[in-house]
Amino acid sequence: MRRLVALAVTLSVVSAEPPPAVALNEEGLERLEEGNAAAAIRAFDAALLLGPDEAVLARNLAAALASQAAGLGRDRPRAEALPLLERAVRLHPTRLRYRVLLGRARFEAGDDRLRAAAREDFAFVLARDPDHLDALVNLGQAEYLARELDAAVTRFERAHELRPGDEEIAAFLRKARRERDVERSFGEIRATWFLVRHSPSIPLERAQEVLGLCEEARGRLAAAYGSYPPRVVVTLYTPGEFQSATDAHGWVAGLSDGTIRLTVGSRPDAAALKATITHELVHHLVREVAPGAPVWLHEGLAQIEEGRSAAQAEERLRRAGALPENLLWTGIVRERDRQKVALFYDAALAFTRFLDDGQRGAIARLLREIGAGKDEAAAFFDVFGDTREKTFERWQTGLR
Numbered sequence: 428m429r430r431l432v433a434l435a436v437t438l439s440v441v442s443a444e445p446p447p448a449v450a451l452n453e454e455g456l457e458r459l460e461e462g463n464a465a466a467a468i469r470a471f472d473a474a475l476l477l478g479p480d481e482a483v484l485a486r487n488l489a490a491a492l493a494s495q496a497a498g499l500g501r502d503r504p505r506a507e508a509l510p511l512l513e514r515a516v517r518l519h520p521t522r523l524r525y526r527v528l529l530g531r532a533r534f535e536a537g538d539d540r541l542r543a544a545a546r547e548d549f550a551f552v553l554a555r556d557p558d559h560l561d562a563l564v565n566l567g568q569a570e571y572l573a574r575e576l577d578a579a580v581t582r583f584e585r586a587h588e589l590r591p592g593d594e595e596i597a598a599f600l601r602k603a604r605r606e607r608d609v610e611r612s613f614g615e616i617r618a619t620w621f622l623v624r625h626s627p628s629i630p631l632e633r634a635q636e637v638l639g640l641c642e643e644a645r646g647r648l649a650a651a652y653g654s655y656p657p658r659v660v661v662t663l664y665t666p667g668e669f670q671s672a673t674d675a676h677g678w679v680a681g682l683s684d685g686t687i688r689l690t691v692g693s694r695p696d697a698a699a700l701k702a703t704i705t706h707e708l709v710h711h712l713v714r715e716v717a718p719g720a721p722v723w724l725h726e727g728l729a730q731i732e733e734g735r736s737a738a739q740a741e742e743r744l745r746r747a748g749a750l751p752e753n754l755l756w757t758g759i760v761r762e763r764d765r766q767k768v769a770l771f772y773d774a775a776l777a778f779t780r781f782l783d784d785g786q787r788g789a790i791a792r793l794l795r796e797i798g799a800g801k802d803e804a805a806a807f808f809d810v811f812g813d814t815r816e817k818t819f820e821r822w823q824t825g826l827r
Contacts, residue, residue, distance in 0.1 A: 446477070447477050448474045448477040448480075448484070451470045451471070451473050452470070452474045452484060452487065455468075455469075455471040458491075459487075459490065459494060462498075464494040464498055465495060467491035468491045468492060468495060471484055471487050489514075489515040489518040489519035489522065489525060490519075492512065492515040493511070493515045493525050493528060495511050496508035496512045496528060496532065497528065508528075509529075509532050509536060512525060512532050515528075516529050523555060523562070524561075526548050527549065527561045527562050527565060529545075530544075530545040530548030530549045530552075530562075530565060531565055534546075534565070534569060535718075539657040542657060545569060546570075549562045550566065560586055560589050563582045563583075564586050564599070567581075567582030567603070568599070571602075572660065572685045572686055574624055574660050574686065576606055579603045579607075580603045580604055580607055583599045583600035583603055587600050605672060606672045606673075609668050609672040610624065613625060613626055613627070614627065614634070616638055618638055619658075620645055620658055621638055621642065621645075621658060621659050622661070623638045623641070623661045623663065624660065624663065625637075625662075625663040626663060628668075629665065629691050633663075634663055636697075637661065637663060637689065637700070637704065638661075640701050641659070641661055641704055641708070644701070644704055644705045644708050648708055648712055649712065652715075652716055652794075654716045659686070659687060659708070659711060660686040661686070661687045661688075662686060662688050663690075663691045664689070664690055665691070666692060669690040676765075676768070680699075680703050681703045681704075681706065681707045687704075687711060689704065689707065705733045705734075706732070706733045707729070709733075710729055713725055716794050716798050717798040718797075719802070719803070720803075721755075721803045722758070722759060722775075723756070723775040724775075726775040727775040727776050728779060730776040730779075735776055737780035737781075740773035740774075740777045741773075744770070744773050744774060744777060744826060750774060752816075754770065755771070755775060755815075756815070759771045777826070778819060778822055782811070782818075789810055789811065793806055793811075796809055
């Protein structure tokens with residue numbers, strides 16, 4: 428970063444006092460090194476109004492804008508980063524890292540137009556540097572979510588060749604290959620808000636029925652959560668295909684991981700299918716509203732919306748006795764003990780219902796706080812006036 432101080436050396440020979448632009452440039456560099464990107468941006472902006480070396484100042488300002496965008500964090504609404512990164516790219520168009528960051532922000536910000544622009548950003552970078560690792564991985568992820576699995580596998584294979592020891596890339600590659608092999612001959616139904624992909628073993632009329640249920644659930648839930656996400660890909664498997672593609676627990680009927688995966692048997696229960704679609708779509712919407720929302724809140728809300736009874740969950744919890752102190756705050760995704768998973772889900776449902784009944788609209792406020800970038804514990808305290816642990820303990824005492 429300090430290599431750009433050449434601006435100050437060049438200009439200072441004509442005066443004992445550095446010109447104002449030089450002083451502002453130096454101030455911006457110092458603020459940037461301190462981690463105060465906002466102050467650096469102000470200094471560089473002011474310097475650009477006066478500066479004789481606009482190329483140097485523009486590059487410094489672009490670095491500060493990218494730093495400010497990165498400082499928003501992965502769990503902040505990425506839309507906030509867009510104007511910062513768009514300006515950084517305009518100021519320093521040959522810096523490929525800024526274009527990748529812009530693409531990621533566009534993709535995570537949400538709508539179909541921005542996601543298409545994100546893919547163009549990643550392709551732009553790869554046209555100039557075919558082995559740009561971040562662009563390969565990000566374009567691969569975009570293609571994966573669009574279910575362009577052959578293309579995604581190709582990206583991940585090259586990324587894995589470039590960095591064979593990266594376990595995250597290796598996991599992306601394994602997952603994309605496994606799903607590609609299962610889904611090679613799947614059919615598609617395209618609609619405005621959904622792309623439904625279905626196994627050849629699932630009749631077209633069954634896939635159309637699922638599409639109708641998805642559209643009904645989307646209208647109801649999107650209005651309730653105030654979020655209208657871009658097109659969702661829904662993939663329908665037979666139970667055996669679902670297990671092969673996802674490697675999920677045997678009792679899992681659906682998943683939401685940026686797309687929605689559902690099992691459809693030969694004689695599906697219509698009510699159960701509707702409940703599963705609703706459950707998985709809630710996960711999708713909560714991720715749009717509040718990236719970083721905890722698993723317990725996801726599962727509590729999904730069960731409430733699908734119509735599960737909190738009273739019945741409470742009765743099962745009473746019979747189970749004392750609950751583990753950290754039941755809701757520890758990971759459950761990899762848990763293989765079905766009884767522990769059932770206990771977690773019942774507690775998530777009953778506790779979430781308790782929180783929303785205690786303060787009308789409290790869960791909506793909690794989602795907004797998390798969506799604004801606060802971590803779960805801080806957001807919880809701001810909304811409920813106490814820690815989540817003490818609130819959980821108080822709820823559990825009342826449960827007995």
